[in-house]
Amino acid sequence: MPVSRLPGCALLAAFFAISTVATAADDPESPVTTSRYVLGASLTVAPQYPGSGRRQTKLRPLWAYQYGRWRVSTSRASSVLGFASDPAGPGASAELISGKTWRVGAALRFDSGRSSSDSVDLEGMPDVKRTLRGRFYASYRLGEQWNLSGSVSQDLIGRHGGAVASLDLGHRIRLGERTELSSGIGVSFGNATYMNTYFGVPDRAVRPDRAAFSAGAGARDVHLGVAVMTAVTPRWIAFANIGASKLLQDAAASPLTKHGLGSSASVGLAYRCCNQ
Structure with a gap:
């Protein structure tokens, strides 16, 4: 096995090992396991890629299913399962620690x-090839309305996807019994493999308006929503x-980046069932 794939395989093995331990550690006095699902769609307007000066509009289905600490979902759908902001993200995830202050988990997802x-x-x-990503995340509750979360995502099968990390501060407030407003700000980082894959320009791709460029590890962007x-x-x-997001360092300097500042918006409707 190539050496470059060893960290990914180790992360994959750790995901299953820790998830198994977490499942075994479920409270034996809880006879009922919560099962919920959501089905819906969202309409999104966003840049064609991070740094693009062109925009696209997409109508996408969203769905999620949760059974106890286990969940599988598309992008955005997991947070619709409950009003709370959700650090797990898309894909298949397992909540390893779920308490009043700390939430820690692991996830797998296909990166297109x-x-x-x-x-x-x-x-x-x-x-950029499709790949399988492994992700560990943690969220710390700072108060009734604030939380701090972080995550690390790694390409598991050696397709030059690299690693990405993020740190986010979130705030949520209820505007009534049925409505919640949430906001957040954060920063993300990429290792050299990730940055060069998405923001580097190889010699064979040089054009009159595009020079060769090698991107190094560092901050990718700062974002808010x-x-x-x-x-x-x-x-x-x-x-x-x-x-909105602003690309930083080599991501901003890349010849592929036409606009370092990007924005997006989406609306959606979903059916959610059931809470028990």
Whole structure:
């Protein structure tokens, strides 16, 4: 096995080992395990890729299913399961520690990568291959309305996806029995492999408007967002959010970056059931 794949394999093995221990450590006095699901769709307007000066509009389905500490979901859907902001993210996840102050978990997800056909600005660039990512996350409750969370995500199968880490501060407040407003700000980082894959330009992809560029490890972006979610009925949930991000360091200096400051917005509707 190539040496470059060993860290990914170790992370994958750790995910299953720790998840198994966590499941065995469930409270034996709890006879009922919560099962919930959500189905819906969202309409999103966002840059074609981070740093793009062109925008795209996409209508996407969203769904999630949770059984006890185990969950599988698409992007955005996991947070619709409950009003609380959710650090687990998309994919298959297991909550390893779930307390009043700390939440710690692990997740797996397929990363779809990036195609040179996603934007005319990527013409001639090598495609970023699909891969499997492993992710560890932790969230610390600072008070009734504040939480601090962090995560590390690693390409597990050696497809040059590299590693990404993030640190975020979130705030949430209820505007009534059915509505919640949440906001957050954070910063993300990439290792040299990740940064060069997404922001580097190899010699074979040089054009008159694009020079060769090698991106190194460092900060990727600083980002912030605001979201509102409301229960239209006991089962139907409507939500909307807006966000902005600013690329930093080599991500901002890359010839692929046409606009270092990007923004996005989405609205959606989902059916949520059941809480027991």
